[in-house]
Amino acid sequence: MAPYIGTPTSRVDGPAKVTGAAKYAGEFNVPGLAYGAVVTSTIAKGRIARIDTSEALRVPGVLDVLTHENRPRMAATSAAYKDDVGPEKGAPFRPLYDDKILFSEQPIALVLAEEWEIARFAASLVRVAYKKQAHSTDLQARREKAFVVETPQKPRGKADKAYAGAVRHEAEYFIPIEHHNPMELYASTVLWDGDGKLTVYDKTQGVQNVQHYLCGIFKMKPDDVRVVSPFVGGAFGSGLRPQYQVVLAALAARALERSVRLVLTRRQMYGLGYRPATIERLAIGATADGTLDAISHEAIAVTSQYEDFYRNDTAWSGKLYKSANAKYLHKLARLDLATPSDMRAPGATTGVYALECAMDELAVALKLDPLELRLRCYSDRDQNENVPYTSKNLRECYRQGAAAFGWSKRSAAPRSMRDGSELVGWGMATGIWEALQMECAARIVLTANGHAEIVSSFSDIGTGTYTIMAQVAADMLGLPLDNVTVRLGDSTLPKAPVEGGSWTAASVSHAIMKTAEDVRKELLRLAKTIPNSPLAVSKLKDTALIDGGIVNKETGRAVSIADAMHHGAVDRIERESTVSFKESKSHAHNTHSAVFAEVKVDEEIGVIRVTRVVDAVAAGRILNTKTARSQIMGAVVWGIGMALHEETLLDHDFGRIMNANIAEYHVPVNADVHDIEVIFVEEPDALINPLGIKGVGEIGIVGVAAAIANAVYHATGKRVRDLPITLDKLQRPA
Numbered sequence: 001m002a003p004y005i006g007t008p009t010s011r012v013d014g015p016a017k018v019t020g021a022a023k024y025a026g027e028f029n030v031p032g033l034a035y036g037a038v039v040t041s042t043i044a045k046g047r048i049a050r051i052d053t054s055e056a057l058r059v060p061g062v063l064d065v066l067t068h069e070n071r072p073r074m075a076a077t078s079a080a081y082k083d084d085v086g087p088e089k090g091a092p093f094r095p096l097y098d099d100k101i102l103f104s105e106q107p108i109a110l111v112l113a114e115e116w117e118i119a120r121f122a123a124s125l126v127r128v129a130y131k132k133q134a135h136s137t138d139l140q141a142r143r144e145k146a147f148v149v150e151t152p153q154k155p156r157g158k159a160d161k162a163y164a165g166a167v168r169h170e171a172e173y174f175i176p177i178e179h180h181n182p183m184e185l186y187a188s189t190v191l192w193d194g195d196g197k198l199t200v201y202d203k204t205q206g207v208q209n210v211q212h213y214l215c216g217i218f219k220m221k222p223d224d225v226r227v228v229s230p231f232v233g234g235a236f237g238s239g240l241r242p243q244y245q246v247v248l249a250a251l252a253a254r255a256l257e258r259s260v261r262l263v264l265t266r267r268q269m270y271g272l273g274y275r276p277a278t279i280e281r282l283a284i285g286a287t288a289d290g291t292l293d294a295i296s297h298e299a300i301a302v303t304s305q306y307e308d309f310y311r312n313d314t315a316w317s318g319k320l321y322k323s324a325n326a327k328y329l330h331k332l333a334r335l336d337l338a339t340p341s342d343m344r345a346p347g348a349t350t351g352v353y354a355l356e357c358a359m360d361e362l363a364v365a366l367k368l369d370p371l372e373l374r375l376r377c378y379s380d381r382d383q384n385e386n387v388p389y390t391s392k393n394l395r396e397c398y399r400q401g402a403a404a405f406g407w408s409k410r411s412a413a414p415r416s417m418r419d420g421s422e423l424v425g426w427g428m429a430t431g432i433w434e435a436l437q438m439e440c441a442a443r444i445v446l447t448a449n450g451h452a453e454i455v456s457s458f459s460d461i462g463t464g465t466y467t468i469m470a471q472v473a474a475d476m477l478g479l480p481l482d483n484v485t486v487r488l489g490d491s492t493l494p495k496a497p498v499e500g501g502s503w504t505a506a507s508v509s510h511a512i513m514k515t516a517e518d519v520r521k522e523l524l525r526l527a528k529t530i531p532n533s534p535l536a537v538s539k540l541k542d543t544a545l546i547d548g549g550i551v552n553k554e555t556g557r558a559v560s561i562a563d564a565m566h567h568g569a570v571d572r573i574e575r576e577s578t579v580s581f582k583e584s585k586s587h588a589h590n591t592h593s594a595v596f597a598e599v600k601v602d603e604e605i606g607v608i609r610v611t612r613v614v615d616a617v618a619a620g621r622i623l624n625t626k627t628a629r630s631q632i633m634g635a636v637v638w639g640i641g642m643a644l645h646e647e648t649l650l651d652h653d654f655g656r657i658m659n660a661n662i663a664e665y666h667v668p669v670n671a672d673v674h675d676i677e678v679i680f681v682e683e684p685d686a687l688i689n690p691l692g693i694k695g696v697g698e699i700g701i702v703g704v705a706a707a708i709a710n711a712v713y714h715a716t717g718k719r720v721r722d723l724p725i726t727l728d729k730l731q732r733p734a
């Protein structure tokens with residue numbers, strides 16, 4: 001096996017990150033930079049009656065204040081504001097477009113000044129009068145008005161009828177609005193390059209998406225807008241769609257004909273996308289021996305007044321487990337909020353939370369061990385499509401996870417395990433996510449000294465893309481890792497979609513592999529130009545790139561890269577190729593996990609600690625066991641947050657988020673995170689792609705909150721179905 005793929009390789013961009021050499025969107029400096037500060041609405045719905053910028057304009061150092069009344073031209077059609085990953089239905093939000101207020105914290109003015117402090121101060125002097133309209137920001141209050149969206153998943157059997165005659169469980173679960181809260185604030189530094197050309201340093205998961213988007217809004221030519229995002233300080237989905245600060249920064253640079261930086265405040269980031277609050281209703285029935293009979297899964301989720309955002313919440317339920325009857329319903333409730341957005345494993349994180357809590361409750365009703373119930377319903381086929389998986393080693397996740405956790409020592413009854421003054425609870429859940437691949441391109445430039453540059457416009461949002469690309473390239477080209485450099489995050493580089501959906505590793509690795517084959521082909525051609533070449537009669541299929549040369553695997557005869565290029569009279573080989581993927585009708589492609597959690601609950605004050613989590617993951621070939629483990633660990637920490645801490649709180653009277661800061665929006669801190677063990681089970685997959693890669697960016701969070709919720713029930717005998725499980729809810733009467 002190749003020396004780098006599969007090894008725990010440290011991040012190749014690690015030194016740049018820890019020394020501060022890695023620059024983020026708000027850190028690029030140029031002479032003459034102007035600074036922006038955004039003014040946002042304080043009402044959730046209505047119109048701007050009057051906006052008075054005169055006082056702000058009088059502040060020395062203020063250059064201009066842009067509002068809907070004086071902004072330069074922007075496109076007038078909805079289509080111009082569409083981006084690659086926005087909802088199909090609806091009209092995307094247009095910042096500073098008109099006087100209409102669609103959500104609280106909507107940008108309504110942009111102050112531009114010589115200094116950031118001046119811009120912020122002047123922003124506080126912009127006076128706004130509103131014509132308010134009645135708003136609604138409460139999902140529970142609007143649930144009856146929710147409308148059904150078309151989801152592709154067809155029902156099977158007769159879920160209602162089957163459900164009528166079974167051991168059953170029916171309940172409603174709730175996930176509140178949650179925000180991504182990446183460390184890096186949303187920022188754009190737009191360089192005015194003269195002649196209307198812009199270089200845009202943007203915090204984004206997709207530079208080419210932002211490029212297309214800006215071209216649409218400002219009717220610019222792609223060659224005139226270069227979008228660069230070499231490093232991203234966390235995004236988790238919040239950077240899939242272009243955010244409004246990039247529009248405003250570009251608008252300002254064009255208005256001033258000057259370079260502009262705009263960084264949002266933490267509060268303003270709560271005016272962007274979020275994980276939609278979702279009501280999940282599960283009705284599941286089984287025969288007395290624990291065979292699932294019927295599954296009905298309904299979801300009601302939040303969307304905005306102007307776009308229909310939704311993901312697959314419900315169809316996981318009938319896909320994952322054997323059940324003859326299944327049906328789904330997905331509804332949306334329109335609220336006066338910004339459009340929700342993708343957030344790590346969108347749909348699955350919420351839908352599978354509900355499913356896996358419901359399965360736990362069904363196990364209790366059946367008097368079955370919750371793991372045993374999953375095994376009895378285990379399916380080697382995608383139950384919705386009735387096709388096999390390219391690979392599915394969930395069974396091994398259950399086995400290895402349970403063994404590492406010590407699950408067999410669990411005593412079944414709630415409140416039956418203790419550690420001193422604390423109740424101990426053990427819970428488990430299954431996770432499932434997609435193994436997607438997307439069309440993308442990679443370029444390799446190999447020079448005669450045996451150095452290779454690997455290039456793609458994908459972003460690395462912190463997942464380790466630079467590193468896995470270097471590993472794959474080093475193996476495919478037969479070079480030491482140190483001889484490989486990777487360039488990413490620039491719209492001028494070869495085509496790539498947004499980095500998201502856990503699809504980057506599989507897609508870009510395949511593109512590198514294919515391009516490396518073209519490089520090998522050219523090297524063989526050059527090697528044959530050597531008089532009496534050792535590879536004179538070698539066929540391409542018999543060769544490999546190993547140890548800085550091209551080798552005939554049969555004869556062992558080799559020519560070094562340097563010699564081949566020297567004799568061929570070239571000093572570099574440059575190749576670029578694109579890979580695309582056809583959606584398979586014959587196989588399902590997914591990743592899976594089994595999550596086991598231990599909680600300890602102080603019975604007197606109700607404090608819950610997650611003392612141990614074991615997450616056993618089946619995700620095909622793991623390219624880098626170090627960065628992949630970090631992905632899963634980080635996702636488990638987020639699962640702890642989802643279970644116990646995270647909640648965006650709205651004051652529905654004002655339609656306004658109250659805890660729009662990371663002091664009052666609780667996330668797990670070090671003291672909340674104890675022992676996390678990550679297991680990657682072997683999962684060879686010869687069908688999904690030649691390297692057997694599936695991707696691990698999102699699977700780590702799916703199921704974690706359910707495992708913890710189930711552990712809390714096991715510890716306390718109390719079922720809290722509305723997240724987060726806070727101590728007040730543990731005390732509330734059943």
Ligand code: MOS
Pocket residue numbers: 205235236237238240342343344345346499500501502
């Ligand atoms: Mo992910 S939610 O596709 O960044």
